[in-house]
Amino acid sequence: MAVTIRDVARRAGVSVSTASAALNNKPFVSPQTRARVLQAALELNYHVNRMARNLAMGRTFQIGLLIPALLEHTFSASHFFNQLMRGIYGACRPEDYSLVLFAVENEDDLTRQMTHWAHGRSVDGFIITHPTWEMPYREVLEQSGLPYVVIGRPPDKDASRVLFVDNDNVQVAYDATAYLLARGHRRILFVNGPSRYTYAHDRNEGYRRALHTYGVPVDERLLVEAELTFVDGYRVVDALCGQVTFSAVVVLNPMQALGVMHALAKHGCRVPEDVAAITTDCEMAKYMHPPLTAVDIQPYQLGYHAATILLQLLAGEPTAPRIIPHALVERASTRRMVAQAHR
Amino acid sequence: MAVTIRDVARRAGVSVSTASAALNNKPFVSPQTRARVLQAALELNYHVNRMARNLAMGRTFQIGLLIPALLEHTFSASHFFNQLMRGIYGACRPEDYSLVLFAVENEDDLTRQMTHWAHGRSVDGFIITHPTWEMPYREVLEQSGLPYVVIGRPPDKDASRVLFVDNDNVQVAYDATAYLLARGHRRILFVNGPSRYTYAHDRNEGYRRALHTYGVPVDERLLVEAELTFVDGYRVVDALCGQVTFSAVVVLNPMQALGVMHALAKHGCRVPEDVAAITTDCEMAKYMHPPLTAVDIQPYQLGYHAATILLQLLAGEPTAPRIIPHALVERASTRRMVAQAHR
DNA sequence: CTGAAAGCGCTTACAG
DNA sequence: CTGAAAGCGCTTACAG
Numbered sequence: 001m002a003v004t005i006r007d008v009a010r011r012a013g014v015s016v017s018t019a020s021a022a023l024n025n026k027p028f029v030s031p032q033t034r035a036r037v038l039q040a041a042l043e044l045n046y047h048v049n050r051m052a053r054n055l056a057m058g059r060t061f062q063i064g065l066l067i068p069a070l071l072e073h074t075f076s077a078s079h080f081f082n083q084l085m086r087g088i089y090g091a092c093r094p095e096d097y098s099l100v101l102f103a104v105e106n107e108d109d110l111t112r113q114m115t116h117w118a119h120g121r122s123v124d125g126f127i128i129t130h131p132t133w134e135m136p137y138r139e140v141l142e143q144s145g146l147p148y149v150v151i152g153r154p155p156d157k158d159a160s161r162v163l164f165v166d167n168d169n170v171q172v173a174y175d176a177t178a179y180l181l182a183r184g185h186r187r188i189l190f191v192n193g194p195s196r197y198t199y200a201h202d203r204n205e206g207y208r209r210a211l212h213t214y215g216v217p218v219d220e221r222l223l224v225e226a227e228l229t230f231v232d233g234y235r236v237v238d239a240l241c242g243q244v245t246f247s248a249v250v251v252l253n254p255m256q257a258l259g260v261m262h263a264l265a266k267h268g269c270r271v272p273e274d275v276a277a278i279t280t281d282c283e284m285a286k287y288m289h290p291p292l293t294a295v296d297i298q299p300y301q302l303g304y305h306a307a308t309i310l311l312q313l314l315a316g317e318p319t320a321p322r323i324i325p326h327a328l329v330e331r332a333s334t335r336r337m338v339a340q341a342h343r
Numbered sequence: 344m345a346v347t348i349r350d351v352a353r354r355a356g357v358s359v360s361t362a363s364a365a366l367n368n369k370p371f372v373s374p375q376t377r378a379r380v381l382q383a384a385l386e387l388n389y390h391v392n393r394m395a396r397n398l399a400m401g402r403t404f405q406i407g408l409l410i411p412a413l414l415e416h417t418f419s420a421s422h423f424f425n426q427l428m429r430g431i432y433g434a435c436r437p438e439d440y441s442l443v444l445f446a447v448e449n450e451d452d453l454t455r456q457m458t459h460w461a462h463g464r465s466v467d468g469f470i471i472t473h474p475t476w477e478m479p480y481r482e483v484l485e486q487s488g489l490p491y492v493v494i495g496r497p498p499d500k501d502a503s504r505v506l507f508v509d510n511d512n513v514q515v516a517y518d519a520t521a522y523l524l525a526r527g528h529r530r531i532l533f534v535n536g537p538s539r540y541t542y543a544h545d546r547n548e549g550y551r552r553a554l555h556t557y558g559v560p561v562d563e564r565l566l567v568e569a570e571l572t573f574v575d576g577y578r579v580v581d582a583l584c585g586q587v588t589f590s591a592v593v594v595l596n597p598m599q600a601l602g603v604m605h606a607l608a609k610h611g612c613r614v615p616e617d618v619a620a621i622t623t624d625c626e627m628a629k630y631m632h633p634p635l636t637a638v639d640i641q642p643y644q645l646g647y648h649a650a651t652i653l654l655q656l657l658a659g660e661p662t663a664p665r666i667i668p669h670a671l672v673e674r675a676s677t678r679r680m681v682a683q684a685h686r
Numbered sequence: 687c688t689g690a691a692a693g694c695g696c697t698t699a700c701a702g
Numbered sequence: 703c704t705g706a707a708a709g710c711g712c713t714t715a716c717a718g
Contacts, residue, residue: 005696052697
């Protein structure tokens, strides 16, 4: 029923091996032969059977994208994830790789599935997002021998066995905080992501370092963590308003930031008049009311380089972890300077 | 290197066919034999090679999720898409199917790729989101013979050849609009999705029917369309404020709704005091300031049933399109009744 | 209930 | 530059 390479070979009057060589652009096929084969393939509307090709070559030309958090909160950082996937896609497409989504409810779920996915050879390698301190599924993964790249720093970065792509999250948080400190703010609320994610530790560190640089003591009540959602951003700030005072808030996730803004509004806090705000960049930030100052962490680049590293790994080429630069974009939400007296 | 079924068979002291039968839980294997085989597999840490299995069985146990809009705006409806995928996953997991993501920049791009994806047999079938009036890729898809299910109604619904899952979008918009009309509103802004999507037509229809039911003439200036993003929701309402008057807005996408709310705020319009607002449901809607009245369109169900229909198709079981019910959830954003005088 | 054999549709040394 | 043959690791009639 389906047209196979045998049909093509027959019609072109060549052997199957020659047909294969021609279709795969092997250099040693004569131009005339190649033309005949290609013509035959076209006429028969032939397309290689991937299942057979995969088995013969021992590769699937698929990479798995593991999202150990999807079903809870992933897409909440909509712009970020969107760009991340664009980047991954941008790198895979030219190499004819496609993307298999492995979304799971939680890490335990992932660990259970990983055995089948990895040992079953349904993909050639993995890109893993949302690295945590646990990553319990990693043991199974490594045992399977499949290569993988982490987006975000893995817990044992120092061991340097693991390939990853990340921002310098210490510096990201440092820059955001220092920017506010430089504008006179002294009481800065820091809404961090959940501490199970490795980046939350780094950002915490950056926040503290910035305060230290400016000689400002840390008030632990100003360090809070929230899930990466509108709802949780709203929740923590709603609970805090009235309890503690602050003149600025750093919330490095757009969805959390939206929630935070709504909580501030509910409590009658205007931005930037009463509170300055800074987040990570996305289209939304530009159009918020007021537009939000933001750190651009380049999600497209994160995705693109993660995929590139994985493809290099698969091709046996040398490769290395990569830090993606970030940049602060100034907008109205931090326009107000704080007078010396009010510090 | 990798352990194959031959190794398992050898260790269990049976033939390869018996090992296969035992591993696949065929009923005709004796309990003792099965136990020996399973034990051997466990000891050797054997996992079936999917590539070989796929080729032998002629199926990939993968379904493709086609998102002809991902790279522009998909995740903007974050909660919606999140739930949709959960639903798809929920149906696929028990059947051991996994999900391949086919995201493309646009429909032309998709058409070009579809040839390889569909004819290459890298998946057993497709779930397609964001149906438009064009769906140019569908011709190639149908020619390949692979089954597919559309989430949202396909353009030729009446032809009834195409399987799909959808809300009754005429009724969704009707209910939202009629709800506001019943509360006294007469000038109702309707922010629709892009007209290239089939659902936008249906919702437009529902809006008009509701006005007609209440004997309210349609003011075409109150019918606008926007991309499914915060930015575009903001843009259209920002442009409209001051140009036209309205006492309520229907915007059936959470991200657009956020943008609309920010535009209203910029122009000093309070919700619900100056303008009532109604959207589609998501966690956010509950926590907005004020909480938004919303139509729950049950995205999990949409995804779950789309996958279920596709799996039934693949299993050769009878199946049929399905309409998912919706429900209106009342919250503070539409609390205010409009006095007869202000109509 | 079990085993020997063919076949899924490719790719890839290898020989010529 | 081309062809005959083996092999990728399974599943599935088929015979016993």
